[in-house]
Amino acid sequence: xxxxxxxxxxxxxxxxxxxxxxxxxxxxxxxxxxxxxxxxxxxxxxxxxxxxxxxxxxxxxxxxxxxxxxxxxxxxxxxxxxxxxxxxxxxxxxxxxxxxxxxxxxxxxxxxxxxxxxxxxxxxxxxxxxxxxxxxxxxxxxxxxxxxxxxxxxxxxxxxxxxxxxxxxxxxx
Amino acid sequence: xxxxxxxxxxxxxxxxxxxxxxxxxxxxxxxxxxxxxxxxxxxxxxxxxxxxxxxxxxxxxxxxxxxxxxxxxxxxxxxxxxxxxxxxxxxxxxxxxxxxxxxxxxxxxxxxxxxxxxxxxxxxxxxxxxxxxxxxxxxxxxxxxxxxxxxxxxxxxxxxxxxxxxxxxxxxxxxxxxxxxxxxxxxxxxxxxxxxxxxxxxxxxxxxxxxxxxxxxxxxxxxxxxxxxxxxxxxxxxxxxxxxxxxxxxxxxxxxxxxxxxxxxxxxxxxxxxx
Numbered sequence: 001x002x003x004x005x006x007x008x009x010x011x012x013x014x015x016x017x018x019x020x021x022x023x024x025x026x027x028x029x030x031x032x033x034x035x036x037x038x039x040x041x042x043x044x045x046x047x048x049x050x051x052x053x054x055x056x057x058x059x060x061x062x063x064x065x066x067x068x069x070x071x072x073x074x075x076x077x078x079x080x081x082x083x084x085x086x087x088x089x090x091x092x093x094x095x096x097x098x099x100x101x102x103x104x105x106x107x108x109x110x111x112x113x114x115x116x117x118x119x120x121x122x123x124x125x126x127x128x129x130x131x132x133x134x135x136x137x138x139x140x141x142x143x144x145x146x147x148x149x150x151x152x153x154x155x156x157x158x159x160x161x162x163x164x165x166x167x168x169x170x171x172x173x
Numbered sequence: 174x175x176x177x178x179x180x181x182x183x184x185x186x187x188x189x190x191x192x193x194x195x196x197x198x199x200x201x202x203x204x205x206x207x208x209x210x211x212x213x214x215x216x217x218x219x220x221x222x223x224x225x226x227x228x229x230x231x232x233x234x235x236x237x238x239x240x241x242x243x244x245x246x247x248x249x250x251x252x253x254x255x256x257x258x259x260x261x262x263x264x265x266x267x268x269x270x271x272x273x274x275x276x277x278x279x280x281x282x283x284x285x286x287x288x289x290x291x292x293x294x295x296x297x298x299x300x301x302x303x304x305x306x307x308x309x310x311x312x313x314x315x316x317x318x319x320x321x322x323x324x325x326x327x328x329x330x331x332x333x334x335x336x337x338x339x340x341x342x343x344x345x346x347x348x349x350x351x352x353x354x355x356x357x358x359x360x361x362x363x364x365x366x367x368x369x370x371x372x373x374x375x376x377x378x379x380x381x382x383x384x385x386x387x388x389x390x391x392x393x394x395x396x397x398x399x400x401x402x403x404x405x406x407x408x409x410x411x412x413x414x415x416x417x418x419x420x421x422x423x424x425x426x427x428x429x430x431x432x433x434x435x436x437x438x439x440x441x442x443x444x445x446x447x448x
Contacts, residue, residue, distance in 0.1 A: 036214065049336075052238060052239065052341075052342065053339055053340075054339070055336045055337070055338075055339035055349060055352075056336070056349050056351070056352055057238070059339075059347065059349035059350075060238050060341060060347065062349075062350075062351070063347045063348075063381060063384050063385065064384055064385055064388035064389075065385065066385035067385070068269065068385060068386050068389065068391060069268050069269045069394070070265060070268075070269055070391075070394045070397055070398070072390070072391040072397075073391075073392075073397065093400075095400065095401070095402060096400040097397050097398055097400075099265070099397060099398055100261050100265075100397075100399075100400050103268065104265070104268050104269065104394075128259045128260065128261065129257060129259040129261075129400060131306070132306060133258065133304050133305070133306045133307065134285070134287055134304075134306065134307035134308065134310070134314045135258055135285045135286075135287065135304075135314040135315055136257050136258055136316075137314075140255070140257055140401070141257050141401070
Protein backbone atom coordinates (compact mmCIF):
# COMPACT_ATOMS: atom_id res chain seq x y z
CA UNK A 1 0.00 0.00 0.00
CA UNK A 2 2.80 2.38 0.79
CA UNK A 3 4.33 1.67 -2.56
CA UNK A 4 0.99 2.23 -4.31
CA UNK A 5 0.40 5.62 -2.72
CA UNK A 6 3.81 6.83 -3.77
CA UNK A 7 3.11 5.73 -7.31
CA UNK A 8 -0.09 7.78 -7.52
CA UNK A 9 1.60 10.98 -6.43
CA UNK A 10 4.15 10.80 -9.24
CA UNK A 11 1.38 10.35 -11.89
CA UNK A 12 -0.61 13.34 -10.63
CA UNK A 13 2.45 15.49 -10.70
CA UNK A 14 3.03 14.60 -14.35
CA UNK A 15 -0.60 15.47 -15.39
CA UNK A 16 -0.53 18.96 -13.96
CA UNK A 17 -3.71 20.20 -12.20
CA UNK A 18 -5.07 17.24 -10.27
CA UNK A 19 -8.16 18.94 -8.73
CA UNK A 20 -9.52 20.19 -12.06
CA UNK A 21 -9.23 16.70 -13.45
CA UNK A 22 -11.09 15.24 -10.50
CA UNK A 23 -13.91 17.75 -10.89
CA UNK A 24 -14.17 16.92 -14.58
CA UNK A 25 -14.31 13.23 -13.84
CA UNK A 26 -17.06 13.65 -11.22
CA UNK A 27 -18.96 15.88 -13.63
CA UNK A 28 -18.87 13.23 -16.34
CA UNK A 29 -20.10 10.60 -13.89
CA UNK A 30 -22.95 12.86 -12.73
CA UNK A 31 -24.09 13.63 -16.28
CA UNK A 32 -23.98 9.92 -17.11
CA UNK A 33 -26.01 9.12 -13.99
CA UNK A 34 -28.67 11.66 -14.91
CA UNK A 35 -28.88 10.40 -18.50
CA UNK A 36 -29.17 6.80 -17.33
CA UNK A 37 -31.84 7.79 -14.77
CA UNK A 38 -33.91 9.59 -17.41
CA UNK A 39 -33.67 6.66 -19.84
CA UNK A 40 -34.55 4.05 -17.19
CA UNK A 41 -37.42 6.20 -15.87
CA UNK A 42 -38.80 6.57 -19.37
CA UNK A 43 -38.73 2.81 -19.81
CA UNK A 44 -40.27 1.98 -16.43
CA UNK A 45 -43.23 4.41 -16.39
CA UNK A 46 -46.31 3.13 -18.24
CA UNK A 47 -47.30 5.29 -21.21
CA UNK A 48 -50.77 6.16 -19.90
CA UNK A 49 -49.45 7.25 -16.48
CA UNK A 50 -50.48 10.83 -15.78
CA UNK A 51 -53.11 10.93 -18.51
CA UNK A 52 -55.88 11.89 -16.07
CA UNK A 53 -53.89 12.34 -12.87
CA UNK A 54 -51.17 10.71 -10.86
CA UNK A 55 -52.12 7.17 -11.84
CA UNK A 56 -52.14 4.81 -14.82
CA UNK A 57 -54.92 6.05 -17.11
CA UNK A 58 -55.56 2.66 -18.70
CA UNK A 59 -56.46 1.27 -15.28
CA UNK A 60 -59.84 3.03 -15.53
CA UNK A 61 -60.80 1.07 -18.63
CA UNK A 62 -59.50 -2.14 -17.06
CA UNK A 63 -61.78 -1.57 -14.07
CA UNK A 64 -64.74 -0.46 -16.18
CA UNK A 65 -64.53 -3.35 -18.65
CA UNK A 66 -64.99 -6.13 -16.08
CA UNK A 67 -67.97 -8.39 -16.75
CA UNK A 68 -71.16 -7.87 -14.77
CA UNK A 69 -72.61 -10.97 -13.10
CA UNK A 70 -75.95 -9.35 -12.33
CA UNK A 71 -78.13 -8.08 -15.17
CA UNK A 72 -79.27 -4.46 -15.14
CA UNK A 73 -82.74 -4.91 -13.68
CA UNK A 74 -85.93 -6.99 -13.65
CA UNK A 75 -86.93 -5.40 -16.96
CA UNK A 76 -84.33 -7.60 -18.67
CA UNK A 77 -86.10 -10.64 -17.17
CA UNK A 78 -89.55 -9.32 -18.06
CA UNK A 79 -88.80 -9.35 -21.76
CA UNK A 80 -89.11 -13.16 -21.78
CA UNK A 81 -90.77 -14.06 -18.48
CA UNK A 82 -93.80 -11.82 -18.96
CA UNK A 83 -96.18 -13.93 -16.86
CA UNK A 84 -93.98 -13.87 -13.77
CA UNK A 85 -93.09 -10.24 -14.36
CA UNK A 86 -96.75 -9.19 -14.48
CA UNK A 87 -97.66 -11.32 -11.46
CA UNK A 88 -94.84 -9.81 -9.45
CA UNK A 89 -95.76 -6.27 -10.46
CA UNK A 90 -99.02 -6.61 -8.52
CA UNK A 91 -97.65 -8.51 -5.55
CA UNK A 92 -96.12 -7.38 -2.27
CA UNK A 93 -92.75 -8.41 -3.62
CA UNK A 94 -93.03 -5.93 -6.53
CA UNK A 95 -90.17 -3.76 -5.27
CA UNK A 96 -87.79 -6.68 -5.32
CA UNK A 97 -85.50 -7.33 -8.27
CA UNK A 98 -85.76 -10.85 -9.71
CA UNK A 99 -82.07 -11.37 -9.01
CA UNK A 100 -82.48 -10.71 -5.27
CA UNK A 101 -83.85 -14.24 -4.99
CA UNK A 102 -82.76 -15.85 -8.26
CA UNK A 103 -79.16 -14.71 -8.09
CA UNK A 104 -76.91 -13.26 -10.79
CA UNK A 105 -78.53 -13.63 -14.21
CA UNK A 106 -76.41 -11.65 -16.68
CA UNK A 107 -75.17 -14.91 -18.23
CA UNK A 108 -78.71 -16.23 -18.47
CA UNK A 109 -79.87 -13.00 -20.16
CA UNK A 110 -77.18 -13.22 -22.85
CA UNK A 111 -77.36 -17.02 -23.23
CA UNK A 112 -80.66 -18.30 -21.81
CA UNK A 113 -79.96 -21.93 -22.61
CA UNK A 114 -76.60 -22.15 -20.85
CA UNK A 115 -77.52 -21.27 -17.27
CA UNK A 116 -80.84 -21.29 -15.49
CA UNK A 117 -81.29 -19.25 -12.30
CA UNK A 118 -84.00 -21.44 -10.77
CA UNK A 119 -84.27 -21.32 -6.99
CA UNK A 120 -84.42 -24.82 -5.49
CA UNK A 121 -84.26 -24.50 -1.71
CA UNK A 122 -86.37 -21.61 -0.50
CA UNK A 123 -86.49 -22.00 3.30
CA UNK A 124 -83.06 -20.53 3.86
CA UNK A 125 -83.56 -17.86 1.21
CA UNK A 126 -86.90 -16.65 2.61
CA UNK A 127 -85.43 -16.75 6.12
CA UNK A 128 -82.79 -14.22 5.18
CA UNK A 129 -85.58 -11.61 5.14
CA UNK A 130 -88.51 -13.14 7.05
CA UNK A 131 -86.85 -14.92 9.95
CA UNK A 132 -87.37 -13.19 13.26
CA UNK A 133 -84.07 -11.79 14.50
CA UNK A 134 -83.05 -8.92 16.74
CA UNK A 135 -83.08 -5.67 14.80
CA UNK A 136 -85.71 -6.83 12.29
CA UNK A 137 -88.89 -5.23 13.56
CA UNK A 138 -92.31 -6.51 12.60
CA UNK A 139 -93.32 -3.05 11.38
CA UNK A 140 -90.78 -3.19 8.58
CA UNK A 141 -91.42 -6.72 7.36
CA UNK A 142 -93.51 -9.78 8.23
CA UNK A 143 -91.31 -12.03 10.34
CA UNK A 144 -91.74 -15.64 11.43
CA UNK A 145 -89.97 -18.17 13.59
CA UNK A 146 -89.27 -20.74 10.86
CA UNK A 147 -89.47 -23.86 13.05
CA UNK A 148 -92.66 -22.79 14.79
CA UNK A 149 -94.18 -21.49 11.56
CA UNK A 150 -93.61 -24.44 9.27
CA UNK A 151 -91.22 -26.88 10.85
CA UNK A 152 -88.60 -25.77 8.36
CA UNK A 153 -90.17 -27.16 5.19
CA UNK A 154 -89.77 -25.48 1.82
CA UNK A 155 -91.80 -22.24 1.90
CA UNK A 156 -93.14 -22.80 -1.62
CA UNK A 157 -95.25 -25.67 -0.33
CA UNK A 158 -97.71 -23.05 0.84
CA UNK A 159 -96.53 -19.70 -0.54
CA UNK A 160 -95.98 -18.56 -4.08
CA UNK A 161 -93.11 -16.09 -3.85
CA UNK A 162 -94.37 -14.25 -6.94
CA UNK A 163 -97.76 -13.75 -5.25
CA UNK A 164 -96.94 -14.12 -1.56
CA UNK A 165 -100.20 -12.61 -0.29
CA UNK A 166 -102.16 -15.50 -1.84
CA UNK A 167 -101.31 -18.31 0.50
CA UNK A 168 -101.84 -22.06 0.02
CA UNK A 169 -101.45 -21.81 -3.71
CA UNK A 170 -98.42 -24.01 -3.98
CA UNK A 171 -95.76 -24.41 -6.63
CA UNK A 172 -97.71 -23.11 -9.62
CA UNK A 173 -95.24 -20.58 -10.99
CA UNK B 174 8.12 10.10 0.15
CA UNK B 175 11.78 9.30 0.23
CA UNK B 176 11.40 7.63 3.52
CA UNK B 177 8.62 5.44 2.21
CA UNK B 178 10.49 4.32 -0.87
CA UNK B 179 13.43 3.63 1.32
CA UNK B 180 11.27 1.46 3.45
CA UNK B 181 10.28 -0.60 0.44
CA UNK B 182 13.83 -0.94 -0.68
CA UNK B 183 15.00 -1.99 2.70
CA UNK B 184 12.23 -4.53 3.25
CA UNK B 185 12.81 -8.14 2.46
CA UNK B 186 12.26 -9.71 -0.93
CA UNK B 187 9.08 -11.50 0.02
CA UNK B 188 7.27 -8.24 0.71
CA UNK B 189 8.54 -6.79 -2.57
CA UNK B 190 7.19 -9.76 -4.49
CA UNK B 191 3.82 -9.40 -2.78
CA UNK B 192 3.58 -5.70 -3.61
CA UNK B 193 4.09 -6.44 -7.27
CA UNK B 194 1.11 -8.79 -7.23
CA UNK B 195 -1.21 -6.24 -5.54
CA UNK B 196 -3.67 -4.61 -7.93
CA UNK B 197 -3.24 -0.82 -7.83
CA UNK B 198 -6.15 0.98 -6.21
CA UNK B 199 -7.05 2.96 -9.35
CA UNK B 200 -7.27 -0.14 -11.51
CA UNK B 201 -9.31 -1.89 -8.87
CA UNK B 202 -11.76 0.99 -8.46
CA UNK B 203 -12.32 1.58 -12.19
CA UNK B 204 -12.91 -2.11 -12.82
CA UNK B 205 -15.25 -2.33 -9.85
CA UNK B 206 -17.25 0.70 -11.02
CA UNK B 207 -17.58 -0.70 -14.54
CA UNK B 208 -18.74 -4.06 -13.26
CA UNK B 209 -21.21 -2.44 -10.86
CA UNK B 210 -22.69 -0.26 -13.61
CA UNK B 211 -22.99 -3.21 -15.96
CA UNK B 212 -24.51 -5.31 -13.19
CA UNK B 213 -27.18 -2.72 -12.46
CA UNK B 214 -28.00 -1.61 -15.99
CA UNK B 215 -28.24 -5.00 -17.66
CA UNK B 216 -31.02 -6.43 -15.46
CA UNK B 217 -32.75 -3.02 -15.33
CA UNK B 218 -33.12 -2.99 -19.08
CA UNK B 219 -34.71 -6.42 -19.13
CA UNK B 220 -36.87 -5.53 -16.10
CA UNK B 221 -38.18 -2.46 -17.89
CA UNK B 222 -38.95 -4.57 -20.93
CA UNK B 223 -40.89 -7.06 -18.77
CA UNK B 224 -42.78 -4.30 -16.96
CA UNK B 225 -43.74 -2.55 -20.16
CA UNK B 226 -44.95 -5.77 -21.74
CA UNK B 227 -47.16 -6.44 -18.68
CA UNK B 228 -48.98 -3.18 -19.33
CA UNK B 229 -50.31 -4.52 -22.62
CA UNK B 230 -51.85 -2.16 -25.11
CA UNK B 231 -50.53 0.79 -23.18
CA UNK B 232 -50.56 3.29 -26.02
CA UNK B 233 -53.92 2.23 -27.44
CA UNK B 234 -56.22 4.20 -25.10
CA UNK B 235 -59.40 4.77 -27.06
CA UNK B 236 -62.13 6.08 -24.74
CA UNK B 237 -61.70 9.61 -23.46
CA UNK B 238 -62.78 9.42 -19.84
CA UNK B 239 -62.96 13.15 -19.26
CA UNK B 240 -65.89 13.19 -21.68
CA UNK B 241 -67.55 10.26 -19.88
CA UNK B 242 -67.12 11.96 -16.49
CA UNK B 243 -68.50 15.31 -17.60
CA UNK B 244 -71.49 16.30 -15.45
CA UNK B 245 -71.20 13.22 -13.22
CA UNK B 246 -70.48 12.92 -9.51
CA UNK B 247 -71.80 9.69 -8.05
CA UNK B 248 -73.38 9.58 -4.63
CA UNK B 249 -74.79 6.82 -2.43
CA UNK B 250 -77.54 6.79 0.16
CA UNK B 251 -78.03 4.17 2.84
CA UNK B 252 -81.39 4.28 4.59
CA UNK B 253 -80.83 2.56 7.94
CA UNK B 254 -84.53 2.89 8.76
CA UNK B 255 -85.38 0.55 5.91
CA UNK B 256 -82.61 -2.02 6.23
CA UNK B 257 -83.83 -5.40 7.47
CA UNK B 258 -80.39 -7.00 7.68
CA UNK B 259 -81.06 -9.68 5.06
CA UNK B 260 -77.54 -9.30 3.66
CA UNK B 261 -78.68 -9.90 0.07
CA UNK B 262 -76.31 -7.03 -0.74
CA UNK B 263 -73.36 -8.81 0.87
CA UNK B 264 -74.10 -11.96 -1.10
CA UNK B 265 -74.66 -10.11 -4.37
CA UNK B 266 -71.50 -8.04 -3.94
CA UNK B 267 -69.38 -11.15 -3.45
CA UNK B 268 -70.83 -12.79 -6.55
CA UNK B 269 -70.56 -9.66 -8.67
CA UNK B 270 -66.99 -8.81 -7.75
CA UNK B 271 -65.38 -12.26 -7.35
CA UNK B 272 -64.80 -11.83 -3.63
CA UNK B 273 -64.21 -15.35 -2.22
CA UNK B 274 -67.47 -16.33 -0.45
CA UNK B 275 -65.74 -18.54 2.12
CA UNK B 276 -63.26 -15.88 3.30
CA UNK B 277 -63.83 -13.19 5.93
CA UNK B 278 -63.33 -10.33 3.46
CA UNK B 279 -66.10 -8.01 2.28
CA UNK B 280 -66.52 -5.05 -0.03
CA UNK B 281 -69.79 -4.35 1.72
CA UNK B 282 -71.14 -5.73 4.97
CA UNK B 283 -74.04 -5.21 7.37
CA UNK B 284 -73.52 -4.39 11.04
CA UNK B 285 -76.14 -4.92 13.73
CA UNK B 286 -76.25 -2.53 16.67
CA UNK B 287 -77.99 -3.71 19.80
CA UNK B 288 -78.24 -1.10 22.53
CA UNK B 289 -78.75 -2.37 26.06
CA UNK B 290 -78.36 -0.80 29.47
CA UNK B 291 -74.88 -2.33 29.66
CA UNK B 292 -73.84 -0.59 26.45
CA UNK B 293 -73.85 -1.15 22.72
CA UNK B 294 -73.01 -4.46 21.11
CA UNK B 295 -72.07 -4.54 17.45
CA UNK B 296 -71.93 -7.74 15.44
CA UNK B 297 -71.55 -8.65 11.81
CA UNK B 298 -71.07 -12.43 11.60
CA UNK B 299 -69.80 -13.36 8.14
CA UNK B 300 -70.47 -9.80 7.00
CA UNK B 301 -74.09 -10.05 8.11
CA UNK B 302 -74.93 -13.28 6.27
CA UNK B 303 -75.12 -15.30 9.51
CA UNK B 304 -76.97 -13.15 12.05
CA UNK B 305 -78.08 -15.10 15.12
CA UNK B 306 -81.68 -14.45 16.24
CA UNK B 307 -80.78 -13.08 19.72
CA UNK B 308 -83.44 -12.08 22.19
CA UNK B 309 -85.87 -9.34 21.21
CA UNK B 310 -85.56 -6.52 23.71
CA UNK B 311 -87.23 -3.21 24.16
CA UNK B 312 -84.02 -1.32 23.45
CA UNK B 313 -82.81 -0.01 20.14
CA UNK B 314 -81.83 -2.64 17.62
CA UNK B 315 -80.96 -1.74 14.07
CA UNK B 316 -78.80 -2.56 11.06
CA UNK B 317 -76.18 -0.37 9.39
CA UNK B 318 -74.86 -1.43 5.99
CA UNK B 319 -71.27 -0.35 5.37
CA UNK B 320 -69.23 0.08 2.20
CA UNK B 321 -66.48 2.25 0.80
CA UNK B 322 -67.37 5.91 1.30
CA UNK B 323 -65.54 7.00 -1.89
CA UNK B 324 -64.17 9.97 0.08
CA UNK B 325 -63.66 13.25 -1.67
CA UNK B 326 -60.46 13.52 0.36
CA UNK B 327 -59.30 9.89 0.44
CA UNK B 328 -56.52 8.95 2.87
CA UNK B 329 -55.96 5.65 1.04
CA UNK B 330 -54.99 7.45 -2.16
CA UNK B 331 -52.71 9.77 -0.26
CA UNK B 332 -50.65 6.98 1.31
CA UNK B 333 -50.25 4.72 -1.73
CA UNK B 334 -46.52 4.71 -2.53
CA UNK B 335 -46.94 3.48 -6.13
CA UNK B 336 -50.02 5.46 -7.25
CA UNK B 337 -52.00 2.25 -7.56
CA UNK B 338 -55.20 3.79 -6.21
CA UNK B 339 -56.88 6.97 -7.36
CA UNK B 340 -60.13 8.92 -7.52
CA UNK B 341 -61.82 9.05 -10.90
CA UNK B 342 -63.37 12.21 -12.31
CA UNK B 343 -66.86 10.96 -11.41
CA UNK B 344 -65.90 10.37 -7.80
CA UNK B 345 -65.03 6.69 -7.36
CA UNK B 346 -61.84 5.40 -5.78
CA UNK B 347 -60.41 2.58 -7.88
CA UNK B 348 -57.48 0.20 -7.42
CA UNK B 349 -54.96 -0.46 -10.18
CA UNK B 350 -54.37 -4.15 -9.55
CA UNK B 351 -51.41 -4.26 -11.94
CA UNK B 352 -49.50 -1.54 -10.10
CA UNK B 353 -50.44 -2.46 -6.52
CA UNK B 354 -47.52 -4.03 -4.68
CA UNK B 355 -49.64 -5.21 -1.74
CA UNK B 356 -47.96 -3.08 0.95
CA UNK B 357 -51.28 -2.62 2.84
CA UNK B 358 -50.69 1.06 3.62
CA UNK B 359 -54.12 1.93 2.22
CA UNK B 360 -55.77 -0.79 4.33
CA UNK B 361 -54.21 0.82 7.41
CA UNK B 362 -55.10 4.33 6.29
CA UNK B 363 -58.82 3.78 5.69
CA UNK B 364 -60.74 4.95 8.79
CA UNK B 365 -63.78 2.90 7.70
CA UNK B 366 -62.03 -0.45 7.35
CA UNK B 367 -63.36 -0.65 3.81
CA UNK B 368 -60.21 -2.14 2.28
CA UNK B 369 -58.76 -5.63 2.49
CA UNK B 370 -56.08 -7.81 0.95
CA UNK B 371 -57.73 -9.95 -1.71
CA UNK B 372 -56.96 -13.60 -0.84
CA UNK B 373 -56.59 -14.61 -4.50
CA UNK B 374 -55.05 -11.65 -6.31
CA UNK B 375 -52.97 -10.51 -3.29
CA UNK B 376 -53.56 -6.85 -4.04
CA UNK B 377 -55.66 -4.31 -2.13
CA UNK B 378 -59.38 -4.61 -2.88
CA UNK B 379 -62.41 -2.51 -2.05
CA UNK B 380 -65.90 -1.49 -3.09
CA UNK B 381 -65.89 0.41 -6.38
CA UNK B 382 -69.66 1.07 -6.42
CA UNK B 383 -69.45 -1.60 -9.15
CA UNK B 384 -67.60 0.76 -11.47
CA UNK B 385 -67.92 -1.78 -14.31
CA UNK B 386 -71.70 -1.62 -13.89
CA UNK B 387 -72.17 2.13 -13.51
CA UNK B 388 -69.90 2.67 -16.52
CA UNK B 389 -72.44 0.62 -18.50
CA UNK B 390 -75.42 2.52 -17.11
CA UNK B 391 -76.42 -0.09 -14.52
CA UNK B 392 -76.78 0.37 -10.77
CA UNK B 393 -74.32 -1.25 -8.35
CA UNK B 394 -75.19 -4.90 -7.62
CA UNK B 395 -76.07 -4.22 -3.96
CA UNK B 396 -78.49 -1.45 -4.98
CA UNK B 397 -80.04 -3.73 -7.60
CA UNK B 398 -80.80 -6.58 -5.20
CA UNK B 399 -81.77 -4.64 -2.06
CA UNK B 400 -85.37 -5.82 -1.48
CA UNK B 401 -86.39 -2.83 0.65
CA UNK B 402 -84.71 0.04 -1.20
CA UNK B 403 -82.34 0.81 1.65
CA UNK B 404 -79.55 1.51 -0.82
CA UNK B 405 -79.82 4.24 -3.40
CA UNK B 406 -77.36 5.34 -6.02
CA UNK B 407 -77.40 8.48 -8.15
CA UNK B 408 -75.71 11.44 -9.74
CA UNK B 409 -75.14 14.35 -7.36
CA UNK B 410 -74.65 16.80 -10.23
CA UNK B 411 -78.19 16.08 -11.45
CA UNK B 412 -80.54 18.11 -9.28
CA UNK B 413 -83.55 16.02 -10.32
CA UNK B 414 -81.91 12.76 -9.30
CA UNK B 415 -83.80 11.19 -6.33
CA UNK B 416 -80.52 10.77 -4.45
CA UNK B 417 -79.64 14.45 -4.84
CA UNK B 418 -83.17 15.36 -3.75
CA UNK B 419 -82.85 13.29 -0.57
CA UNK B 420 -79.46 14.80 0.29
CA UNK B 421 -80.82 18.30 -0.29
CA UNK B 422 -84.06 17.85 1.64
CA UNK B 423 -83.60 15.13 4.25
CA UNK B 424 -81.39 14.92 7.31
CA UNK B 425 -78.41 12.90 6.15
CA UNK B 426 -75.07 12.27 7.78
CA UNK B 427 -71.78 10.76 6.69
CA UNK B 428 -69.60 8.48 8.80
CA UNK B 429 -66.62 9.92 10.72
CA UNK B 430 -66.96 13.30 9.05
CA UNK B 431 -64.69 14.78 11.72
CA UNK B 432 -61.77 13.02 10.05
CA UNK B 433 -62.01 15.39 7.10
CA UNK B 434 -62.38 12.60 4.55
CA UNK B 435 -65.63 14.00 3.10
CA UNK B 436 -67.43 10.65 2.69
CA UNK B 437 -69.80 10.37 -0.27
CA UNK B 438 -72.05 7.73 1.30
CA UNK B 439 -74.90 9.51 3.08
CA UNK B 440 -76.86 7.79 5.84
CA UNK B 441 -80.50 8.37 6.70
CA UNK B 442 -81.60 7.69 10.27
CA UNK B 443 -78.12 7.13 11.61
CA UNK B 444 -77.89 6.78 15.39
CA UNK B 445 -75.10 8.60 17.17
CA UNK B 446 -73.62 5.35 18.51
CA UNK B 447 -72.76 4.23 14.99
CA UNK B 448 -69.06 4.39 14.25
